[in-house]
Amino acid sequence: MTTSQTKVVERVDLGILIDLLADSGYDVIGPTKQDQTIVYRPISAIDDLPIGWTDVQDGGSYRLVRRDDSALFGYVVGPHSWKSYLFPPRSVLLTIENVDGELIFTPPDAPDRRYAFIGIRACELAAIAIQDRVFLGSGQVDTTYANNRAGLFTVGVNCAVAGGTCFCASMKTGPRCLAGYDLVLTEVLDESTHHFVFEAGSDAGGEVLHQLPGRDATEADFARVAAIVDDTAAHMGRSMDTRRVREDIYTNRDSAHWDRVAERCLSCANCTLVCPTCFCSTTEDTASLDAALGQRERRWDSCFTLDFSGLHGHPVRETPTARYRQWLTHKLATWQDQFDSIGCVGCGRCITWCPVGIDITHEVAAIRTRSEVPA
Amino acid sequence: MTVVLSTIEATAEPMLPRPFEVVATRRETADTVTLDFAATDGEGLQFSPGQFTMIYAFGVGEVPISVAGGSADDNVLTHTVRAVGAVTDAICSAEAGTQFGIRGPYGIGWPMDAAEGGDVVVVAGGIGLAPLRPVILRLLDNRARYGAVSLLYGTRSPDDLLYEEELRQWRGRFDIEVEVTVDRAADGWYGDIGLVTNLLTRIEYDPENVTAMVCGPEIMMKVVAREMGRAGTDPSSVYVSMERNMKCAVGFCGHCQYGPDFICRDGPVFTYAAVRDRMRVSEL
Ligand SMILES: Cc1cc2nc3c(=O)[nH]c(=O)nc-3n(C[C@H](O)[C@H](O)[C@H](O)COP(=O)(O)OP(=O)(O)OC[C@H]3O[C@@H](n4cnc5c(N)ncnc54)[C@H](O)[C@@H]3O)c2cc1C
Ligand code: SF4
Ligand code: SF4
Numbered sequence: 217m218t219t220s221q222t223k224v225v226e227r228v229d230l231g232i233l234i235d236l237l238a239d240s241g242y243d244v245i246g247p248t249k250q251d252q253t254i255v256y257r258p259i260s261a262i263d264d265l266p267i268g269w270t271d272v273q274d275g276g277s278y279r280l281v282r283r284d285d286s287a288l289f290g291y292v293v294g295p296h297s298w299k300s301y302l303f304p305p306r307s308v309l310l311t312i313e314n315v316d317g318e319l320i321f322t323p324p325d326a327p328d329r330r331y332a333f334i335g336i337r338a339c340e341l342a343a344i345a346i347q348d349r350v351f352l353g354s355g356q357v358d359t360t361y362a363n364n365r366a367g368l369f370t371v372g373v374n375c376a377v378a379g380g381t382c383f384c385a386s387m388k389t390g391p392r393c394l395a396g397y398d399l400v401l402t403e404v405l406d407e408s409t410h411h412f413v414f415e416a417g418s419d420a421g422g423e424v425l426h427q428l429p430g431r432d433a434t435e436a437d438f439a440r441v442a443a444i445v446d447d448t449a450a451h452m453g454r455s456m457d458t459r460r461v462r463e464d465i466y467t468n469r470d471s472a473h474w475d476r477v478a479e480r481c482l483s484c485a486n487c488t489l490v491c492p493t494c495f496c497s498t499t500e501d502t503a504s505l506d507a508a509l510g511q512r513e514r515r516w517d518s519c520f521t522l523d524f525s526g527l528h529g530h531p532v533r534e535t536p537t538a539r540y541r542q543w544l545t546h547k548l549a550t551w552q553d554q555f556d557s558i559g560c561v562g563c564g565r566c567i568t569w570c571p572v573g574i575d576i577t578h579e580v581a582a583i584r585t586r587s588e589v590p591a
Numbered sequence: 592m593t594v595v596l597s598t599i600e601a602t603a604e605p606m607l608p609r610p611f612e613v614v615a616t617r618r619e620t621a622d623t624v625t626l627d628f629a630a631t632d633g634e635g636l637q638f639s640p641g642q643f644t645m646i647y648a649f650g651v652g653e654v655p656i657s658v659a660g661g662s663a664d665d666n667v668l669t670h671t672v673r674a675v676g677a678v679t680d681a682i683c684s685a686e687a688g689t690q691f692g693i694r695g696p697y698g699i700g701w702p703m704d705a706a707e708g709g710d711v712v713v714v715a716g717g718i719g720l721a722p723l724r725p726v727i728l729r730l731l732d733n734r735a736r737y738g739a740v741s742l743l744y745g746t747r748s749p750d751d752l753l754y755e756e757e758l759r760q761w762r763g764r765f766d767i768e769v770e771v772t773v774d775r776a777a778d779g780w781y782g783d784i785g786l787v788t789n790l791l792t793r794i795e796y797d798p799e800n801v802t803a804m805v806c807g808p809e810i811m812m813k814v815v816a817r818e819m820g821r822a823g824t825d826p827s828s829v830y831v832s833m834e835r836n837m838k839c840a841v842g843f844c845g846h847c848q849y850g851p852d853f854i855c856r857d858g859p860v861f862t863y864a865a866v867r868d869r870m871r872v873s874e875l
Contacts, residue, residue: 309606312692314649318631319610319690355856356605356841469872496845499838503650510650512606517844524846526836528675538874546848553851 219422222433225401227410229429230288231262233371234334236427242332242369245301247294252280254294256301259334266291273380273453273564275573286410289335289403292379293563297492298333298340299347302364305516309360309499312510323359330367336397338390339382339561341372343492345396349555350495360514369420372397376405376444380453381564383577387456389561391448393417399425402441413437454567454577458558462549464584469541473582478537480572485518487566487574488543493559496524519543540574548580605841608647608692609634611668613685619671619753623718624683625659628668628693635663636693640725641700641804641832641860645840646670647692648681655837655855656682657722658696668693671721671753697840698859701726702830706802710738712794714815716745716787716807720753722832722859723806727761734766738801741768741794745787745807748773749780768794788814791822798823804860806832813870816863826864833858833866850875 225233237244238260246259249266259265271291272279283290313320336344351361372393375382384390393400398421401412413433416422488494498517503510517524519542525532533539551559560576567575611628618624630636636644638658647653660669674683682691703726711730715723723742730740742761746752752771762769770790772783783790788811801824805812812831819829833854838844840855847854850869852861869875 310608312647312649317688317690319649319692321608321610321692323604323607351843354842356843358843359604359606495843497838498844498846499653501647501650501652507650512647512653517838517846519845524836527834532835533874535874542848542875550848550851554853 218426219416219419220426220428220432221416221422222437223414223425223428223430224433224437225412225414225428225430227288227412230412232428233424234259234261236424237332237334237369241330243329244332244334245298246334247289247291249280253278254280254291255296256298256333262288265289265335270377271379273568275381275567275575276570277573278568285405287376287403287405289373290377292375292377292382293337293340293565295490295565295569297490297563297565298336298344299492301331301333302344302368303347303351303361303495304364307360307514309512309514312512314503314508314510326363326366330369331364332369332371334371336370336372336393337375337384337563338372338393339384339387339563340492341370341393341396342384342387342389342561343563344370346493346555346557346559346561347495349557354555369424370397370399372400372417374400374402374441374445375448376403378448378451378453379564379568381567381575382452382562383454383456383564384562385449385452385455387458387558387560387562392445397421402444404437404440404444413441454562454564454575456560456562456577456580458548461558461580461584462552465545465549465580468583469545471583473579474537474541476582477540477574477579478535480574481520481536481540482571483520483536483539484571485520486569486571488518488520489516490565490569492563492565493547493561494518498523519546544576544579544583547576606694606839608645608653608694610690611693613687613689613691614667615687616685619755620751622675622683623671623673623753625669625671625753626682626685627661628670628691629666630668630693631690633666635666636661636668636696637663638668638696638725639700640703640729641722642696642698643722643840643859644668644670644693644695644697646678646682647694648678649690649692651681652678653692653838654678654682655697655840657832659721659724660728671718671724673718695840697855699857701804701860702802703729706804707736708738708800710796710801711740712791712796712801712803712819713740713742714744714787714791714803714805714807714811715742716811717747717751718753719806719808719832720744723804724754724757726804727767731761731764731767739768739794739796740766741770741796743770743772743787743790743794745772745774745790745811748775749777749782770794786814787811788818791815791818799825801828803829805829809833809870812863816867826867827862829863830860831863831866832860
């Protein structure tokens, strides 16, 4: 099969990408505008994208507003992440037949579909790589995740705008897509042009790219791409210093700041649900009324609930202080021990969607300041 | 992003139980039952002392339970279960013939090999004797490989003692020292009263050449490690079994995280040296 490594595709031709993927049998998922947010849903045409919209984000606030152009990818990330497809909020683990007391356990059949995700941001590619390590790379392979993940086709987007709560630049995950894409595009839009500079990241991507109409990209095109991502990197809404962050969190386990955050935290679990790397889950068992059929389901769980740490009639983490400490410590410190990477990609979702605007970048800074003061 | 995962569909489902049938039950105390299970496919479950399985009760749920004994060759798997909620109630009220789903075994167990050549002190509190029962049986089966062996066991009251018949047998032997104590005595109790940790001073062991295996409430495990430390035992020779909420046993559900460790796969047995700092932090 012939492949192309780069291509400049005009706006009018971009719809062909969706058609090509759909015709190859992919379920194509992309950003869409729904209920005043941008969420990832099945798409069948370019018009399904949030054309001409952008998002204004800050601690505890998210608003969609009109852009003064018709950019296709002129916003950042919303409350959904791709984990909803790879690690769904609910999934069936097992069905159990009970034939007069004899139990027969059957895992669900592998779904007969492949996903193509269009419009994955750099931080989100990094998040998928992190969940890959959790569900595929730590000894055991999670069947649900593996089935959804198998055959995935990824179209990344280099961000041309930075969101108010974004800090991927300081986390070194973006705004340029670094790895894990089959194709990556950069949207170039001004008075005179509207086109997309594509690069292939895999053979599968190269094959699709070859079938798209367009011309080879030149040095000038790549210079434009570099200028766009550099400008985005320079306008990050937040930043986090990750040097020695693990050690600082461990030495500040008893910082008074944990209590100050906990006084505001509602333990609502929003932060864990929107986070693209959070992976905790619980199980639910049901049986039919005639007790002939049982089912085990897995659903997302959160370390902010009391049940999460229930043991001998009491939660181990009874106070909100302990629960917030668990969450932040896991993201930034223990994750490194467990999976050789930090558990945060700097997408800013937990800041935006926290109803009281608790900000991981500010909290970690406050928690570690004490370690600079001599004891 | 397609390349990496071509082989994945072929791997086994890590959360798929096998059917096991209850073949015998023995009531231990008012709320605790010991059950022998047999795999219905005839393939016994191979385990090492200190490991646990996940037991699924039809339509009710699945819980982690330590292996309390058995033999894979004979297709016997023994568990001792205390009824504290929906799933453990279902297990404890099961009669012979009832089927459960069991998967595992999981986790890193007790250091049976590392303990060879030295003294062994086994300390159990309450239901904590269940995961230590295979240790004692293994020690007695291979008695020549170990130095002095003692078992210290404490429960709330004489009515809460597990494995009474076996305890009597073990006490009758000269190659294991068995000390039992209760928090509250009752009529007819002529044994010790008080904390199990008080018994430590009574037994003979070489503090510098001993392996301790301790399972019970965290506070008890801490005191044992501290007392033995005072006597000269290194914290890396004291092993404790940690417990946390657990939903999957294979490192996916996140519930059993204990600092950087997943208790299901990095434990449940840890050296005291490894967890000492964490045990000092409340609500970790
Ligand atoms: C590694 C390990 C080994 C264990 N070995 C034994 C054993 O040999 N014998 C025995 O009787 N018990 C053992 N337990 C404890 C046993 O798993 C719990 O008692 C059981 O999960 C309670 O479930 P339930 O549905 O009966 O009660 P629930 O109604 O779910 O809860 C009853 C109480 O148990 C706590 N609990 C709930 N779920 C769990 C869980 N998954 N893990 C721990 N505690 C939980 C709750 O906080 C509550 O206080 C072990 C636990 C672990 C982690
Ligand atoms: S912790 Fe917050 S900023 Fe980091 S990846 Fe999760 S949601 Fe995004
Ligand atoms: S930090 Fe914010 S989003 Fe997270 S649980 Fe607390 S209040 Fe909810």
